[in-house]
Amino acid sequence: MQRITIDPITRLEGHGKIEIFLNEEGDVANTYFQIPELRGFERFCVGRPVEEMPLLVNRICGVCPEAHHMAAAKAADAVYKVDPPPTAKKLRELLYSGFYFTDHTTHFYALGGPDFVMGPDAPVAERNILGVIHKVGLEIGGKVIQARKNGHRVVEIIGGRKVHPCTSIPGGLTKGITEEQRKEIEEIGKWGIDFAHFSLKLFNDLVLGNKTYLDLILGDIYTHHTYSMGMVDENNKVNFYDGKVSIVDPEGTRIGKYAPSEYTDWIAEHVEPWTYLKFPYLKKVGWKGFVDGKDSGVYFATPLSRLNASDGMATPLAQEEYDKFYKTLGGKPVHQRLTTHWARLIELLYAAERIVELATDPEITSPNFHTVPTQTPTEGVGIVEAPRGTLTHHYKTDERGILTEVNLIVGTTNNYAPISMSVKKAAQSLIKKGTVVNEGLLNMVEMAFRLYDPCFGCATHSLPGQMPLQVTIRDSNGNPIEVLKQFC
Amino acid sequence: MAENFEPVIIGFTCNWCSYRAADLAGTARVKYPPNIRLIRMMCSGRLDPAFVMKAFANGADGVMITGCHPGECHYLEQNYKALRRYLLLRRTLAQMGIEPGRMKLVWASAAEGVRLADEITKMVEEVRELGPLHWPTLKSGNGHLVALESKPEEVKA
Amino acid sequence: MSTNAKPKFAMYWAASCGGCEIAVLNIGEKILDVDANFEVAFWPVAMDAKYKDVEAMPDKSILLTLFNGGMRNKENEEIAHLLRRKSQILVAFGSCATEGCIPGLANFSNLDDIFKAAYDSVSTVNPDHIRPVPNFEMPEGVIHIPEMNPILKTLDQVVDVDYYMPGCPPESHQIAAVIDLVIQVIHGEATLPPKGATIGAGISTVCDDCPRTRNVKTIKEFKRIQLMSQIDDKLCLLEQGIPCNGPATRQGCGALCPQAGAQCIGCYGPAEGVVDYGSRLIAAFASVIDSNDPDEIDRILDGIPDPAGQFYRFSLAGSLLRSGKTAWDK
Numbered sequence: 001m002q003r004i005t006i007d008p009i010t011r012l013e014g015h016g017k018i019e020i021f022l023n024e025e026g027d028v029a030n031t032y033f034q035i036p037e038l039r040g041f042e043r044f045c046v047g048r049p050v051e052e053m054p055l056l057v058n059r060i061c062g063v064c065p066e067a068h069h070m071a072a073a074k075a076a077d078a079v080y081k082v083d084p085p086p087t088a089k090k091l092r093e094l095l096y097s098g099f100y101f102t103d104h105t106t107h108f109y110a111l112g113g114p115d116f117v118m119g120p121d122a123p124v125a126e127r128n129i130l131g132v133i134h135k136v137g138l139e140i141g142g143k144v145i146q147a148r149k150n151g152h153r154v155v156e157i158i159g160g161r162k163v164h165p166c167t168s169i170p171g172g173l174t175k176g177i178t179e180e181q182r183k184e185i186e187e188i189g190k191w192g193i194d195f196a197h198f199s200l201k202l203f204n205d206l207v208l209g210n211k212t213y214l215d216l217i218l219g220d221i222y223t224h225h226t227y228s229m230g231m232v233d234e235n236n237k238v239n240f241y242d243g244k245v246s247i248v249d250p251e252g253t254r255i256g257k258y259a260p261s262e263y264t265d266w267i268a269e270h271v272e273p274w275t276y277l278k279f280p281y282l283k284k285v286g287w288k289g290f291v292d293g294k295d296s297g298v299y300f301a302t303p304l305s306r307l308n309a310s311d312g313m314a315t316p317l318a319q320e321e322y323d324k325f326y327k328t329l330g331g332k333p334v335h336q337r338l339t340t341h342w343a344r345l346i347e348l349l350y351a352a353e354r355i356v357e358l359a360t361d362p363e364i365t366s367p368n369f370h371t372v373p374t375q376t377p378t379e380g381v382g383i384v385e386a387p388r389g390t391l392t393h394h395y396k397t398d399e400r401g402i403l404t405e406v407n408l409i410v411g412t413t414n415n416y417a418p419i420s421m422s423v424k425k426a427a428q429s430l431i432k433k434g435t436v437v438n439e440g441l442l443n444m445v446e447m448a449f450r451l452y453d454p455c456f457g458c459a460t461h462s463l464p465g466q467m468p469l470q471v472t473i474r475d476s477n478g479n480p481i482e483v484l485k486q487f488c
Numbered sequence: 489m490a491e492n493f494e495p496v497i498i499g500f501t502c503n504w505c506s507y508r509a510a511d512l513a514g515t516a517r518v519k520y521p522p523n524i525r526l527i528r529m530m531c532s533g534r535l536d537p538a539f540v541m542k543a544f545a546n547g548a549d550g551v552m553i554t555g556c557h558p559g560e561c562h563y564l565e566q567n568y569k570a571l572r573r574y575l576l577l578r579r580t581l582a583q584m585g586i587e588p589g590r591m592k593l594v595w596a597s598a599a600e601g602v603r604l605a606d607e608i609t610k611m612v613e614e615v616r617e618l619g620p621l622h623w624p625t626l627k628s629g630n631g632h633l634v635a636l637e638s639k640p641e642e643v644k645a
Numbered sequence: 646m647s648t649n650a651k652p653k654f655a656m657y658w659a660a661s662c663g664g665c666e667i668a669v670l671n672i673g674e675k676i677l678d679v680d681a682n683f684e685v686a687f688w689p690v691a692m693d694a695k696y697k698d699v700e701a702m703p704d705k706s707i708l709l710t711l712f713n714g715g716m717r718n719k720e721n722e723e724i725a726h727l728l729r730r731k732s733q734i735l736v737a738f739g740s741c742a743t744e745g746c747i748p749g750l751a752n753f754s755n756l757d758d759i760f761k762a763a764y765d766s767v768s769t770v771n772p773d774h775i776r777p778v779p780n781f782e783m784p785e786g787v788i789h790i791p792e793m794n795p796i797l798k799t800l801d802q803v804v805d806v807d808y809y810m811p812g813c814p815p816e817s818h819q820i821a822a823v824i825d826l827v828i829q830v831i832h833g834e835a836t837l838p839p840k841g842a843t844i845g846a847g848i849s850t851v852c853d854d855c856p857r858t859r860n861v862k863t864i865k866e867f868k869r870i871q872l873m874s875q876i877d878d879k880l881c882l883l884e885q886g887i888p889c890n891g892p893a894t895r896q897g898c899g900a901l902c903p904q905a906g907a908q909c910i911g912c913y914g915p916a917e918g919v920v921d922y923g924s925r926l927i928a929a930f931a932s933v934i935d936s937n938d939p940d941e942i943d944r945i946l947d948g949i950p951d952p953a954g955q956f957y958r959f960s961l962a963g964s965l966l967r968s969g970k971t972a973w974d975k
Contacts, residue, residue, distance in 0.1 A: 001785050001786060003785070003786055008689060008695065008696070015720070019786075019788050021783075021785035021786060029785055030783070030784075030785055032783065032788055034788060034790055035790075036718070036720065036790040036791050037660065037717070037718070037791075038717075038759070038760075038763060038777070038793065039660055039717060039748045039751065040748070040751040040754070040759035040762070040763065042762040042763055042766060043751065043754050043758055043759040043761075043762035043763070044748075044750035044751045044753060044754055044759075045750075046762070047583075047753070047951055047953075047954060048750075048951055048954050049869065049950055049951055049954075051869060051870060051871050052910070052954075052958075055907075055910055056747055056750075058662075058664075059662045059664070059746065059747035059748070059813065060662060061662050061663060061664075062661075062662040062663040062664020062665065062666070062667050062668075062814060063663050063664075063666075063667055065662075065664065076871075080871070145673060145674065148670075148671075149673060152671065159905070160901055160902055160904070160905025160906075160907060161901045161902070161905070162668075162671055162817070163664045163667050163668055163671070163814050164664060164813065164814070164912075166901070166902045166905055166907040166910075167905050167906060167907055169870055169871045169907070170871040171871050173906075174870070174876075174905060174906030174907045175878075175905055175906040263768070264767060264768050267768060268768055268769070268770045269766070269768050269769040269770065269771075270769075270770060270771075271764050271769060271771045271775045271776075271777075272775070272777075273775050273776065273777055273778050273781050274777070274778075274781040274783065274788050274790065275777060275790060276763075276777045276790060278763075278764070278769060280768075283770075287770070370871075372871070372872060372873070372874050373871060373872065394767065394768075400950050401869070402950050402951060405767070406762070407766045407767050407768055409768060536924060536928060537921075537923075537924035537925075537927040537928055538920055538921040538924035538925070538965065540924075541921050541923075541924055541964070541965040541966055542921075542965050544966065545965045545966050545967075558937065565937075568937040569931065569932060571937070571939065571942065572931035572932070572934050572936075572942055573927060573928055573931040575931075575939065575942050575943060575946060576927050576930060576931050576946055576949075576952065577927055579946060579949075579952045580923070580927060580952040580953050580956055583753075583951075583952060583953035583969070584753070584953050584966060584968075584969040584970060585969045585970025585971055585974070586970065623966065623970075624973055626798075626802055626967065
């Protein structure tokens with residue numbers, strides 16, 4: 001059987017590779033998306049004091065350390081059964097909103113956006129952030145740098161550092177913010193709302209206004225009908241920092257809304273021997289393999305699924321965009337996965353609005369940012385929404401608060417089965433007998449993967465935002481007949 | 489455990505008390521096992537925990553730290569520093585899998601040659617019981633290291 | 646990206662988290678200086694050159710490679726050797742490459758236990774205790790994933806390293822300074838430090854940069870930060886009994902964490918001339934304990950429930966012992 005190996009795939013945390021097998025007819029028989037890495041956090045965090053977890057788990061991912069930091073902080077609170085004071089929770093959510101702002105900006109402009117702004121068939125050399133800038137103007141590049149800087153500034157003010165924040169401890173934070181810092185953050189939020197509107201308009205003009213792209217987005221190649229997952233607040237509005245996890249079926253019916261401590265009733269993980277990463281699935285439905293549908297336990301966890309799993313956005317401007325989104329796409333839930341890029345921008349707007357909301361909260365500069373835990377530590381679960389999926393941290397400790405067991409279900413992990421399915425479907429739809437495999441085709445296979453914003457969003461502004469791909473086409477004797485590469 | 493396993497013990501002795509005790513044992517013809525290799529420091533307080541780490545990493549099966557009795561340190565209080573370092577080091581090494589019996593702290597004055605010889609003899613037997621440590625040496629620069637290279641070395645008596 | 650006479654630059658990540666990449670990108674507009682002075686030849690996170698393209702480059706054709714991440718598996722080591730061949734200057738960039746960093750904590754365990762924690766976890770349904778294997782036969786053919794080494798190693802335990810840049814991650818202003826220096830060297834306006842030097846950091850400790858007030862320390866009790874009802878935000882944290890690693894950690898970050906109210910956890914590695922970070926910290930902590938009585942000292946030491954983790958949090962793989970005994974002796 002002919003084999004096409006794509007190795008390495010870049011721009012996800014760690015490394016990944018894809019194997020595509022072609023049958024005699026030249027159609028895709030199967031694809032395997034393998035993760036070749038394991039570092040062992042669930043083992044080596046055992047024996048560490050629980051207050052170190054927000055610091056240790058930062059190092060799971062240096063692009064989204066804030067997500068792990070917050071999940072760990074909440075899990076550590078739960079271990080001690082301590083409720084941080086309102087100011088601490090608001091400050092943490094404010095930091096988190098700043099982080100979301102940076103992260104979603106990065107993905108849209110450097111990774112996903114170029115596919116649309118330039119087009120999937122655009123020349124390889126232009127299909128990156130540089131091409132975007134040439135097309136829409138140098139001003140935008142400067143805005144993107146500014147957006148990233150601003151988001152990281154919020155993280156730095158509240159979290160102590162830009163990368164790997166250090167201020168969350170069980171019961172709250174190690175510091176508060178001054179009035180001067182509060183003002184700076186408020187200005188960043190207001191600037192952010194304009195920037196988010198600008199980004200949405202860009203998407204509307206360049207993408208939705210272009211029939212070819214619209215057809216691609218609404219078409220079948222990148223569509224899957226699975227369960228959607230996302231965290232919501234008590235009004236069932238999207239919330240990144242706190243709430244319960246809502247799950248809706250492929251028709252949009254909510255089948256559950258679970259609190260962090262209940263996660264093992266809902267989520268289980270499946271192991272395959274050909275990859276280091278596990279495949280989470282809905283326990284009550286069961287693992288039926290890499291298939292769509294209501295009877296398959298596969299679910300996805302992305303900005304799109306968060307919108308599907310909620311009843312709306314908690315801030316007014318984002319809610320307007322949410323209504324427009326579903327009206328345009330013909331109702332809830334939406335299954336065309338490329339619309340995730342749009343959903344991501346709606347979340348960008350929400351993040352900016354939330355920054356302003358929290359920065360103008362009267363309690364935000366209060367010096368009451370920590371409650372001393374009084375209970376004996378035992379066990380706790382903390383869940384947040386990472387930009388690329390629901391993030392679960394589960395800790396068990398001894399009576400001193402030293403960890404005895406750690407279980408993590410990380411954002412992108414939720415999407416491992418859907419990504420595998422999306423890549424396979426795209427490959428099968430695009431590679432058939434007689435197909436000329438060119439760069440445009442390669443990129444379209446990439447797009448199936450890239451829309452999930454797999455864990456590592458590359459924050460770049462002057463370097464191309466495509467994934468390196470090499471496809472080696474071999475004849476039946478295994479001799480290479482054509483090697484296609486794409487890079488800048 | 490080899491039948492004739494001879495432990496290698498590194499003995500850090502202080503110049504003013506315990507090294508003189510070892511000297512005394514020598515001149516008085518009091519036997520103590522040659523398994524111990526003595527290293528003289530001016531004071532037990534000179535002991536850097538890195539010396540102990542290095543000893544184990546480079547093939548020692550045991551480490552003995554000796555100094556003046558509390559209150560008798562030639563430099564007044566520094567043997568207490570050695571005591572504190574020793575206690576903290578012991579916990580750390582235990583957590584890393586090195587049994588507490590492999591590191592011992594002994595106070596001995598310059599006159600206690602016989603006693604020091606006894607302590608050394610005792611420790612050699614205790615470490616013999618524990619068996620060789622055989623901390624692996626690093627095979628570096630060749631890449632593709634499949635397993636840590638463990639280098640058991642027989643000590644000739 | 647045009648090919649021209651600009652010297653080549655590469656950045657690669659082995660077993661890492663990506664924070665070093667973000668730290669480089671956080672130099673902001675200065676990335677344009679990199680763009681102007683270098684041809685970025687290989688940077689998987691940011692552009693599309695692949696291993697094959699690096700293999701095709703002549704040896705020593707890359708001027709500067711920033712290599713972050715630890716050596717966890719065979720692939721990490723292969724790429725380390727590849728980039729060593731192709732690069733004139735190879736920098737061990739960030740804590741993972743210089744001393745092992747957080748993933749190095751896996752060296753307290755062995756692979757069996759690591760796999761058990763991952764594949765038999767409380768949420769995992771794995772009745773047959775399946776484990777990932779390097780080669781697996783599928784109906785269509787055999788597919789591969791890299792084999793993991795028994796312990797994680799640092800970059801210089803695998804290849805010859807020219808410079809070390811510590812930090813988790815190295816702070817962006819330090820990265821910018823190093824880039825400036827290299828650009829000056831390219832233009833003949835400066836010389837490189839001697840081979841083997843640590844760059845992008847100072848030679849003394851975090852305490853030197855920390856604005857908190859320091860007095861003679863006499864500690865009767867080590868505290869857990871979350872259990873303290875009052876923390877003085879102007880006074881040295883260690884003095885208040887909070888186990889701060891500042892005294893043994895190299896300066897360079899600007900003492901960010903103590904200024905944010907959190908103890909230094911030691912991410913910048915050992916100060917100049919120190920061979921084993923943990924030993925230095927053990928000595929420092931032992932020195933400040935205010936007791937000469939063995940029982941009382943033991944009681945005070947109970948306040949550090951995880952000494953091996955406290956002292957070797959970032960530096961285990963690069964320490965003298967390099968691992969715990971269970972890593973290789975089950």
